[in-house]
Amino acid sequence: MPATLAGKVIGVQGSTSHDSYLQDKYAKSTVRQYPTIDDAYRDMVAGRVDMVLYDKLAVYAWLQTDPGKCCDIAGPDLNDPAYFGSGVGIALRKGEDDLKKKLDTALDTIMADGTYAKINAKYFPFDINRPQ
Secondary structure (H helix, E strand, C coil): CCCCCCCCEEEEECCCHHHHHHHHHCCCCEEEEECCHHHHHHHHHCCCCCEECCCHHHHHHHHCCCHHHHCCCCCCCCCCHHHHCCCCCCCCCCCCHHHHHHHHHHHHHHHHCCHHHHHHHHHCCCCCCCCC
């Protein structure tokens, strides 16, 4: 996809994994860094950038706002572990073994019985359990 976006202006929040990814992979595009993602979104609405790269769930939430109605999610999910890790997680204090066991059991249960899929489908048109 980098060749496809050659010459395009891509907005990104600076000093993030998304910024690093763009700097390394999209040398033929203009990467415009912003202090916040909201600044990047504003420039996209104003037509000063061609696209914005950010977390898919956050982008989806923004698309539900009035300013976000101008835009849509495009392209494949980015899942390069060197930049984006292996997914999201739940942080617990060390020693919270009982809580960890309860969370693991609850997550396994809702994944197995279809509850997770029903909740996901109610709120998102894509599987949020896949790497973003």
